[in-house]
Amino acid sequence: EPEVTQTPSHQVTQMGQEVILRCVPISNHLYFYWYRQILGQKVEFLVSFYNNEISEKSEIFDDRFSVERPDGSNFTLKIRSTKLEDSAMYFCASRDRGDTQYFGPGTRLTVL
Amino acid sequence: AQSVTQPDIHITVSEGASLELRCNYSYGATPYLFWYVQSPGQGLQLLLKYFSGDTLVQGIKGFEAEFKRSQSSFNLRKPSVHWSDAAEYFCAVAGGSTLGRLYFGRGTQLTVWP
Numbered sequence: 001e002p003e004v005t006q007t008p009s010h011q012v013t014q015m016g017q018e019v020i021l022r023c024v025p026i027s028n029h030l031y032f033y034w035y036r037q038i039l040g041q042k043v044e045f046l047v048s049f050y051n052n053e054i055s056e057k058s059e060i061f062d063d064r065f066s067v068e069r070p071d072g073s074n075f076t077l078k079i080r081s082t083k084l085e086d087s088a089m090y091f092c093a094s095r096d097r098g099d100t101q102y103f104g105p106g107t108r109l110t111v112l
Numbered sequence: 113a114q115s116v117t118q119p120d121i122h123i124t125v126s127e128g129a130s131l132e133l134r135c136n137y138s139y140g141a142t143p144y145l146f147w148y149v150q151s152p153g154q155g156l157q158l159l160l161k162y163f164s165g166d167t168l169v170q171g172i173k174g175f176e177a178e179f180k181r182s183q184s185s186f187n188l189r190k191p192s193v194h195w196s197d198a199a200e201y202f203c204a205v206a207g208g209s210t211l212g213r214l215y216f217g218r219g220t221q222l223t224v225w226p
Contacts, residue, residue: 004155031212043156043202043216056213091156099144099163099206101214103156 002026004104006092012110013082021077021107023092029102031095032075034067036060036088037106043091049075079109087111114139114207118217125193126225133188133220135203144206145186146214147177151199159201162186173197198224 005024013019025032034046047057049067066078075094079086089108093101115138125131137143144163148156160171167179177188186203200221204214 033212033214035214035216042218043204043214045213045215048212058213093156095212099211100146100158100161101212102158103148105153105155 004092004094004102006090006104006107008107009105010108010110012112015082015084015111017082018078018080019082019109021079021090021092021109023075023077023104024073025075025092025094026096026102027073029094029096031055031101032067032069033093033095033101034077035091035093035103037091038085038088046077046090082109082111084111114143114205114215116203116205116215116217118201118203118220120220121218122221122223124223124225127195128192131188131190131193131197131222133201133203133222135186135188135217136184137186137203137205138184139205139207143186144211145177145179146204146206147171147175147186147188148202148204149173149199150202150219156202159188193222193224195224195226198222 007022032049037043045058047061048055064080068076089106091106092104095101117136146161147159159175162169162179200219202219203217
């Protein structure tokens, strides 16, 4: 069964550094998403991406965040100038023309 | 604004017992509702969804959920819990400009005693 994959499973970085979280959505899916979950809190929407552009973003997704689909298979989330409060589990999801989002296993980001 | 409340942070049940996980939502129009499950080290797996029609929906692994508009609820049930059901369960409602943005509850951690 096709699935969304994410790498790395765990990323540790120093405050102020840049990180790139990678996702491979399900083939043929058209809509792509990033969510995050700070420990003990709700899963929160960050951004949605369709037709090579951002279709919606939340207030969390500030100028330090960016997304890209550099080729036909990868979908990346870049965070510049990381802050302690960026520490969270980041989930990638993808969707076809239906209404169901399929999630990856997540990348745990730790900012020291 | 859309929101989801899962009032139970942690539930413990015995194997074979019935289960009900509560979910209340806030949404102006007819909601698109989802239940996801997350096992340790795994992603969020869809259990079931409600868009319209029959208010009792069946999902995978023997789960079902009932949409009650009058109570703004979408509770998840299972008649007989198995030890492998131990996981965290998330209720979500779709919103945003394209209905692609999911609003999640805090999740309910389910522990199953043998």
